[in-house]
Amino acid sequence: MGELRIQGLTAEVAGRQILNGVDLVVKSGEVHAVMGPNGAGKSTLSHVLMGKPGYTVTGGSVTIDGVDLLTLPTYERAKAGLFLAMQYPVEVPGVSLEELLTEALSALGRDASVVHTTVAAEAERIGLATRLLDRPVNVDLSGGEKKRNETMQLAVLRPKFAILDELDSGLDVDALRACSRRVEAATTEFNLGVLAITHYSRLLEELKPDVVHILAQGRIVSSGGPELADELERTGYAEWVEEEAPAAADPFADPFA
Amino acid sequence: MSSPQWLVDRRSAAVHTDQFAMPSSEEEVWRYSRVADVDLSQWAIVSDRSEGVPAEAAALLDSLGHLAGTVVVRNGAVVASRLDEALVAKGVYVGSLVDGPDAQNSLGVVADGGPDVFGRLNDANFLDGVLVHVPAGVTVEAPIAIIDWIDIDGSAVYPRLVVRVGADADVRVLDWHGSADVAAFVSPLVELDVDRAGRLSYGNVQLRGPRVWQIASQVSRVLNDGTLTASHAGLGCDYGRMRTDCELIGRGATGNLSAVYFGTGSQTLDFRTFQHHAAPDTNSNLLFKGAVGGQSRSIYTGLIRVEKDARGTNAFQTNRNLKLSDTAWAESVPNLEIETNDVKCSHASTVGPVDEEQVFYLESRGVPTEIAERLIVAGFFDEVLEEFPVAAAVPLIAAAIDERLDAGVNS
Numbered sequence: 001m002g003e004l005r006i007q008g009l010t011a012e013v014a015g016r017q018i019l020n021g022v023d024l025v026v027k028s029g030e031v032h033a034v035m036g037p038n039g040a041g042k043s044t045l046s047h048v049l050m051g052k053p054g055y056t057v058t059g060g061s062v063t064i065d066g067v068d069l070l071t072l073p074t075y076e077r078a079k080a081g082l083f084l085a086m087q088y089p090v091e092v093p094g095v096s097l098e099e100l101l102t103e104a105l106s107a108l109g110r111d112a113s114v115v116h117t118t119v120a121a122e123a124e125r126i127g128l129a130t131r132l133l134d135r136p137v138n139v140d141l142s143g144g145e146k147k148r149n150e151t152m153q154l155a156v157l158r159p160k161f162a163i164l165d166e167l168d169s170g171l172d173v174d175a176l177r178a179c180s181r182r183v184e185a186a187t188t189e190f191n192l193g194v195l196a197i198t199h200y201s202r203l204l205e206e207l208k209p210d211v212v213h214i215l216a217q218g219r220i221v222s223s224g225g226p227e228l229a230d231e232l233e234r235t236g237y238a239e240w241v242e243e244e245a246p247a248a249a250d251p252f253a254d255p256f257a
Numbered sequence: 258m259s260s261p262q263w264l265v266d267r268r269s270a271a272v273h274t275d276q277f278a279m280p281s282s283e284e285e286v287w288r289y290s291r292v293a294d295v296d297l298s299q300w301a302i303v304s305d306r307s308e309g310v311p312a313e314a315a316a317l318l319d320s321l322g323h324l325a326g327t328v329v330v331r332n333g334a335v336v337a338s339r340l341d342e343a344l345v346a347k348g349v350y351v352g353s354l355v356d357g358p359d360a361q362n363s364l365g366v367v368a369d370g371g372p373d374v375f376g377r378l379n380d381a382n383f384l385d386g387v388l389v390h391v392p393a394g395v396t397v398e399a400p401i402a403i404i405d406w407i408d409i410d411g412s413a414v415y416p417r418l419v420v421r422v423g424a425d426a427d428v429r430v431l432d433w434h435g436s437a438d439v440a441a442f443v444s445p446l447v448e449l450d451v452d453r454a455g456r457l458s459y460g461n462v463q464l465r466g467p468r469v470w471q472i473a474s475q476v477s478r479v480l481n482d483g484t485l486t487a488s489h490a491g492l493g494c495d496y497g498r499m500r501t502d503c504e505l506i507g508r509g510a511t512g513n514l515s516a517v518y519f520g521t522g523s524q525t526l527d528f529r530t531f532q533h534h535a536a537p538d539t540n541s542n543l544l545f546k547g548a549v550g551g552q553s554r555s556i557y558t559g560l561i562r563v564e565k566d567a568r569g570t571n572a573f574q575t576n577r578n579l580k581l582s583d584t585a586w587a588e589s590v591p592n593l594e595i596e597t598n599d600v601k602c603s604h605a606s607t608v609g610p611v612d613e614e615q616v617f618y619l620e621s622r623g624v625p626t627e628i629a630e631r632l633i634v635a636g637f638f639d640e641v642l643e644e645f646p647v648a649a650a651v652p653l654i655a656a657a658i659d660e661r662l663d664a665g666v667n668s
Contacts, residue, residue, distance in 0.1 A: 050617075050621050052617050053613055053617065073620070073626060074617060074620035074621055074626075075620040075621075075623050075624055075625045075626060075629070077621075078620070078621060078622060078623035079623055083621070083622075084621050086618070086621070089618070090612075090614045090615055090617070090618040091615075092615045092618060092619065092632075092633065092636065093636055093637070093639070093640065094632075094633070094635065094636020094637055094638070094639035094640065095619070095632045095633060095635075095636040099632060100619060100622060100624065100632070101622070103619075103624045103628050103629075103632065104619075104622040104623040104624050105623075107623045107624055107625055107628070108623045136636065136639075137618070153622060157622060157623065
């Protein structure tokens, strides 16, 4: 049984503190939802965990099964078992998905010779047209295709823990269902632990959370069972947003969210 | 072999009418260049004709698959040429210029004297020259390949190539510039002549050795509804310069110009382009993509010129540069000069490091930083290489790029 352990994590971007001490423990096979209002630091949390340039960790620790992630470069974090499904998957012209996954599997010390068949099978499972597989990564893909693509890569790479950064944003109902079902299945298939970061609760209809956390002002302010998500659906985030201290702006956050 | 009298006269005219004064890097078209370091007295013009096909050239031709015709030029002398019999019967010619059809009128047909002093030097000093001639209406299915090889140390060589594509004719030509590891000064002049509705796809690979200085000029002329696609891969040389002058002089003419270049070590790669729209409804599309590593430098300056009569023109110019090390340097200066309103024109240029977001994306899947950057750099060239006129040359270009990446480019 593995665990992703986040303790007292503080981080800043451009000299401005966004995370104010995040504490979270996700165990293998569990689904944790992190919900919160805009500007709460949701995307910052996902970026800091994966080691995206532009953020400075000022305190705390993040470990997978005792391995300290914060000292590692991004690709070593992936090797340690972390995966980030990005809110805005980046277009990488000239690099095909198959090239990417072949290099990724090789670097992870896995058999890359199966990549073609594995990718084809996973793509079919998640409803991603196989004609997209030879194309450069994410180039000219629709919003829904990009998210299916992220989820498909997750399934091929089989990490220990996956952060889903607003996987549901901009997703139509069919794609949302396909993605969330695939992740849900992964929690039993390969015991995937999930940290699902989302603003809305519709992702959680198919992807059943064991624990729901509310992130506000850069820290976890409340944790509970799935009923907490239902409650948020009814009441919104008003309770968690302080009038006098507007949430700090994350320069990497979606300006249209 | 003695030259015909017209050629002797032409050469001596070129010699006598010009003092061969070197241009100054004060001139815009030579700005940032290394022309000030060119000392012609340092190089000996090759006058003895080389013989025999170098093994490297033979191996190259073998690796290119089926070719309709081939020419091997060694130190300026045509040492071998071949053309499929069926094409000979159709009046196609591939070989030494002076033996070709209408030789006297073909030489200088597009670039009489060339655009600068190096063109005139070529006029005065070229040894054989190569002519590719495709008569009107003839389609040449397989590519024609020319291997231009230099292997005399200390030599000055002036390769000359004239490609004439008749009305509604169609041909693909690969012009491979290679060399042994010699120090040499090479100044090729290439003339591309596309008649009405003709289609010429010309791919030029510059993979000379690291001690070669090359100052090349490619001048093209496209008549009504003709299409020229000219692609360049600039990889070799200590100093490698190519000037491209594309003259769209017939209504509906199209010029597609593209290049990839990759500088490492202390190389300088230097590109000057001119897209000249002199007739209505002409189209030009230019895409030059380069990477500089080590302490290498690249220069791109381009001008789109649209004449008053050239209404309905579409002209695009894009130059993108990846800077792979702190000590590498890339300059990009696009320019427009438009004298009519009825045009669609754009230019774009960028110089920057490998995109951090792209690297992060690949890394987040477990791909180590170095491999991620490599994939992105190799992929950066894809959109140009995919359209390279002779597909069989693409793996060779890609291998040369890989070799440079293997050697390390970040410092």
